[in-house]
Amino acid sequence: MDARHLSFRLLQVFRQVAESGNITAASRLLHLTQPTVSLQLKKLSEIIGEPLFDYQQQRLQLTASGELLYQAVLDIDERLSEFNQQLHQQRRGDAGTISLAVVNTAQYLLPQLLADFSRDYPRVVINLQIGNRAHILNRFAQQQDHLYLFSHPPGGENVKAKAVVANPxxxxxxxxxxxxxxxxxxxxxxxxxxxxxxxxxxxxxxxxxxxxxxxxxxxxxxxxxxxxxxxxxxxxxxxxxxxxxxxxxxxxxxxxxxxxxxxxxxxSHWYLVRHSNKRLPQAAVKLGSFIEQQLALWQDPLQAERNARPGSQNPATTG
CATH class of the missing domain: 3.40.190.10 (Periplasmic binding protein-like II)
Incomplete structure (x- = not known):
């Protein structure tokens, strides 16, 4: 069998005939003429190299080869259905793979944040890259990732940066x-x-x-x-x-x-950064929004401790 000659339309016609048991009913459901359906079945049988149907008791019955092909068609249709569902989830941002690159210090921001995001979007896979500034800058220049976290963003017209959290x-x-x-x-x-x-x-x-x-x-x-x-x-x-x-x-x-x-x-501040030439999948857009929303709630625990002391004042404003 030369699989290159197969087409989804041929397999669709075959499945409908197998399930209808006769060409007339299948033709009506497929909105095709009976001769067209018959020609499609003949072509498919020639590609497979085996007869696919026997005519028994006024009904088409699958041969042993036809049964094998029918099971294969069911598997293909099931995988296509799964693919369509996954594609729909990806378009909505509920599934997919994201690459996030951060400089070393930002790793302290991320564990709980990514855990919370993963609970909301369990089908989104996040690949996290961590390195020093030079390494992450190189990844940015090569557009290897969807999103970046910098405490000092790179310069240039292709940089889209937004301050998302204070970094005292x-x-x-x-x-x-x-x-x-x-x-x-x-x-x-x-x-x-x-x-x-x-x-x-x-x-x-x-x-x-x-x-x-x-x-x-x-x-x-x-x-x-x-x-x-x-x-x-x-x-x-x-x-x-x-x-x-x-x-x-x-x-x-x-x-x-x-x-x-x-x-x-x-x-100083941490910045959420992306390259303007890098298209973001919807899942990355959702992750970016989630990072912004969650980090906006962050409060400096060290400053809170100082402010709680009797007679304290902000050292950043003294002297």
């Missing part, structure tokens, strides 16, 4: 650090400390370098790491002080000393 950056020190016992610190009081920094080009590093430049100041001692988690653990171990996102610290702030330094936290 706090100075943190090891537990029991001398600066943790003081309030109203100036940054100059920390200049003899070793600062553990993200790599050049990371959004946190760019924000910090920009702030240092605006204050016409610098740090004397530093070391560099490419992971927020490594920085957090290094600060806990007493290796130095660091600038970390509130999202990185969420739920872990009791393991560190969040310093009350004039001018801090530095204020």
């Amino acid at each position: 950056l706090y100075l943190v020190a090891p537990p029991g650090h001398w600066a943790s016992r003081q309030s109203g610190l100036s940054f100059g009081m920390l200049q003899e400390e070793r600062f553990i920094l993200r790599e050049p080009g990371s959004a946190t590093r760019m924000t910090f370098d920009s702030w240092l430049s605006s204050q016409a100041t610098e740090i004397k001692y530093s070391m560099q790491m490419e992971s927020n988690e490594a920085i957090r653990l290094s600060v806990m171990a007493g290796l130095g002080v660091a600038l970390l996102s509130a999202h990185t610290l969420q739920g872990q702030q009791h393991l560190l000393s969040v310093l009350e330094v004039s001018g801090f936290p530095l204020l």
Whole structure:
């Protein structure tokens, strides 16, 4: 059998004849003439290379080969029905596959958010890519993903970016650090400390370098790491002080000393980004809307703790 000569129309005619038991009834249901149906059956039999029907008791009966073909046609129709249903779900955004790429720090935002989305849309598969800024920028340039989360979005006319959540950056020190016992610190009081920094080009590093430049100041001692988690653990171990996102610290702030330094936290935002030339499937549109809605509800737990203290004031507005 040469399957290339088969067509859905031939199989449709065959199934209707098999289920009707005669050509006249099948012709009427298919809105075809009897000679046309007969010619279609003859053509199909020639393609299969076997007779498909026997005429018994004034009714067409399937041969053994016809029975095998009938079962195959039922399987094909069932798969096409499933495909049509899945296609409808995909068009509505209830099913499909999405690629979401985020820079390292954003991974702290996502677990609960994606879990909630998956409960609402269990048939949507989300492939999550995590990397440093340079890696995610490269993916963006190649349009490898549908949506991106950046704390410092790329530039260019093809960038569609929207701020979706605040990303305050706090100075943190090891537990029991001398600066943790003081309030109203100036940054100059920390200049003899070793600062553990993200790599050049990371959004946190760019924000910090920009702030240092605006204050016409610098740090004397530093070391560099490419992971927020490594920085957090290094600060806990007493290796130095660091600038970390509130999202990185969420739920872990009791393991560190969040310093009350004039001018801090530095204020920045996370941005939901997409490439204007990349078509978004409906499921990705729904995920983007879900991310916006959920992150709009986020509140900084570190600032809430500070505000709850008697006589507290916002350190970002002092000095």
